Amino acid sequence: MAEPGTLTGPTRVVPPSGGGPEPAGRTPGVLGAYRALLGAQARSQAAYRASFLVDLFGNVGATVFDVVTVLVLFGVTRELGGFTLHETLVIVGLSSFAFAAADLLVGNIERLPRYVRTGLFDAVLVRPLAALPQLLLMDLPLRKVSRVVFGLGVLVASVGSAGIHWTAGRVALVVVAPLAGLVFFGSVFVTTATVSFYWIDSGELANSVTYGGRDFTSYPVTVYGGWFRALFAYGLGFAFVSYHPALALLGRADPLGLPGWVGWVAPGVALVAAAIAALAWRVGIRHYRSTGS
């Protein structure tokens, strides 16, 4: 038991002074930390390799179902809310990819109540990294990659076969809109999850917004009516995920009368959603109460 100082003391990382800026060159360190967390999650899931492979393919199911539903509907009707099959599939493609990608990257935040109960949330809070990215990376459901691939496939196929008149603006939009949709759905996941900081059994409410939103964005908003459309399309903003960008891509006027430029600014709504989510998370974490034991 020689040299008892080795554990601490001379080898301390952080200077003992309270203030002062973080040392320069800290940033790559932070990224390295997140990368390490992601690697750990991949290795943890590899520990259950057989079930991982089953999940990987089993998981495509729900996403395929969305597309099949649309195809079945068009078996009995020629138009859906005034839109043809090819036009509707563009909407489906935007929605499927955005939701699948957000679900992969952010969706597990709906397990926040479990993180609280198991103490993972406390553990994450005493580490020198932001809490939200840690939770997302530590529980990233890699098996959901297959859905993203499928969603991307639907998007590419539908956009390719819809007879879009390509301009530089539309090329930009077809790249930006799915990513904005991802950010939008991710923000919805985070915002609804923060309700459980105050009310632990809020899961059903959160699900009805997120999954309700996904279903909503899979069809032209014209098929819905009344207060329901008003609430989901413009109250919660889901019309800006797939409907309006699809109109702009297809060069169609909005049957409901909104001006054409709405489709081009629709991605901006995702930034508003992200700002709201960030605020909700910050406020929520200050109301976090941990558990009694």
Next chain:
Amino acid sequence: MSVIEMSGLRKEFTVRVKAGRLRREKRTVTAVDGIDLRVERGEMLGYIGPNGAGKSTTLKMLTGVLMPSPGEARVCGLRPVAERTRLAMRIGVVFGQRSQLWWDLPLRDSFELLRHVYRVPAGEHGARLARCRGLLDLDEFLDTPVRQLSLGQRMRGELTAALLHGPEVLFLDEPTIGLDVVSKQAVRGFLAELGRAGDTTLVLTTHDLADIERLCHRLVVIDHGRVVHDGSIAALHSRYGSRRMVVAELDAALPRPPELPGAPLQRVEADGHRLVFALESATVAEVVAGLAGLATLRDIAIVEPDIEEVVARLYRMTAEAGGATVTGAP
């Protein structure tokens, strides 16, 4: 500047309790009720109290997990919630009921991951890990997935995990809970070693008072969220009148309980073959002499004041006083 400062620290929880069949009432639980405390660099502080006293809640506020409501805390000069990630670099935390380790990965991998999380240079990290491996006997299970570790093995892993970034302050909430005697000794020995180096501040919560006796010079007892004692263990004994005991083994039981001046009889055990006296004003010699006149003595033992007993007495006293009136430090 003190390493830890708390002033008027409080935490209230609003809980909903069933009142009648459908109605639910809001009720406020005051878990921590105005704590003022300073801890200096290098101190080893035992922070104890009965179940529900508010120990874990205090530690959670000091580590940035919970927001005080209201009151203020500073650790290493930082506000725990507002400057949480900066503080995290400088403290180590073990919540006995929680884990910092990666369940499905070998213990070794968790340590490597924490090196990245805390951005510790590989050399430093390796040196500290080597030292913990030696002191805590980690080698045997370093390659075992954490989910397969026994509680004691995992706890030794947790302690290591909390120390690999060289924290200035270590918060340990029941680090010896559920450990067997050998593991407890390993953990205590390790912490004693850490304390001897003198520059790590330790705040330790436990229900095993032997941890405190072995490690902590300063003892803070809280109850109902308030400090009811702050001082050394010796101060606690003298304040609550702990006495040394004389245990006398007799060849044969006495017909009547003996009365010795200055040494009241506390207990009669083993069918009257064992008598326990408390030493008040009498000396050991006087007790022995007094007994020798009455019976044949087989054995005499002197028992030092028992920390369990004095703490139990303190808990009972504060419970009777409603936890509110017993305050002040010696």
